Amino acid sequence: MFLLEPVGLGRAENDVYLALLDAHRATVDELAARVGGSGPAVLATLARLSATGLVNRVGPAEYMAVSPEVSVAALVRRRKSDLARLQERIDDLARLRPRGPVDGGGCVELLDGDDAVLTGISRLQFAAKSEVLVVDAPPYLGGACSPNIAELAQLASGIRYRVVYAPEALATAEDADHMRRCAEAGEQARVLADGAMKMAIADRSMAILPCSYSHPDPSRRWLVRPSALLDAVVACFESQWARAVPISAPAAEVSDRDRELLALLSSGMKDRTIARAMGITDRTVGRRVTELMRLLGAETRFQAGVLAARRGWL
Template identity: 40%
Template sequence: MTGNRSALEAVGVDGFDEAVYRALLAGRDASPADLADRLGERTDRVRRALDRLRGLGLVSRLSGRRLRYTAAAPETALEALVRGQTARLQEVRTVAAELDSVFHSVSRADDAGAIDLLSGTEELGRWFVRLQHQVREEMLVLDRPPYALAATNPVEPASLARGVRWRAIYAPEALEQRGALAEIEQLAERGENARVLPGLRIKLAIADRRLALMPLGFDPDNMRPVLIRESTLLDALIDLFEHYWTRALPLSGSGAENPSIDPDLLALLLSGFKDDAIARQLGLSTRTMRRRMRRLMDELSADNRFQAGVQAAHRNWV
């Protein structure tokens, strides 16, 4: 099977990668070694295939120390790829429908009613990927740990490239993840509008103001995620996001009227980060960071962080 021509070549999936994807669909989630045993292939070759499939948004890496992957819903994931293609469109859609039937044969998602209770962390991660594939105009996100998937998000750049407006509010704890600030800066360059809000108490993703996904708790073993369709509850969650948005501090564009101001340092300073955490995010020694912070405080004529926030707001730097 791995040597055959793939019907998904038009969207960048060769025969071997399709075989890996099919094997993962049949088992819901698996490690590279598990899939290698099923296919009779080398583990390193399967791992490379999973990396390619992840880049296309077809699979996601689950959180945790052990390397495990789960498949995205085929119909929506492949449709997102098909929209950028013109050749062999009907052939790809036929395969997407076939793979989707395999996915739903092991899925327990119920589409009836305004609120669906999903089955756990894996389904939470799978639905978050699916929302990103389905969104057409706007995505609203409240982001904080813990994460169902790996912290990096390979699907969002593709959504931004399609012209999706993306607003994200991050808890300071999310920015303390290794490499998080650098990734957010890259996403900002692609169009994400990011802010930070201390004390963020929920995780939430809303696609096109029509469908929301959120966990009811933060215990990785008992997150109890729910899917919320158009309803007064969804309207209330949208209002809550907008309320948080007005209170949150921009993570990019701060200090635009004063080019000597470091916007990332200002944002982290006013978001309640400790000195060591700010230094770690900016890739500086604590001593160098404190020297820059002292210059910033002097520029603002502030003796403490509260005064710095008042002065920065007064000068329209935030």
């Protein structure tokens, strides 16, 4: 079968995606053995599939295919007439992976298990027609933050994103680099040092959040539909958005990196956390903060944040 040709994907992407659907979850080496390719070639193919929203990375070394009825439908909307042939064969793709039970009643649905959570998050993002609101904070599947590749595809199709980042979401240089890529693609990004409550909301009509904030389990989430509860979740997001520090367009007086450093500093992050997020050393952070304080005429870091905001640097 060569089902993905109408969406602009080649034979390699087609074979790896179908193999991953059949395996359900697999590592790069396992997929390479299935399709008869090399590990580096399969890894490059997985990167292209991730960019289209067809594949999710599960932890550092394992991948899972997004259910076809979710991911392919989003591609159909973006490709329109070019995907007419694929639309006729979506049922063929869907049969390659069994559907889990879905509770259609009530305003709340339990997403139980890694697969259910990943499918729910993909469904939420690709169901959005105008805006996605996200608080990127623990708990994370696999124990660590993973780049939201689907966001780049959705931004390219015109979906707006407002994202509040907790410090843990920017713990590595890779995480911060992905944030910068999303911001360059149109994401409105802010940083909140304390009290970030994880959630994702699509068009204010669907939300996903942990079952508990006091005892969070990354593999168990609530999917919330229109209700008073959903209204409260949206209000909670807006409260966090208002408290977070914006990372906006660059100011003429400072570089992009200085602006990013000041935003992270103003959010309350410590030098070590800032250094990890920016991929530099603690000493470099301390030295540049001292230089910026001198440039601003500030005596304290708090005052530096206030003065930077007044100058429009944040």
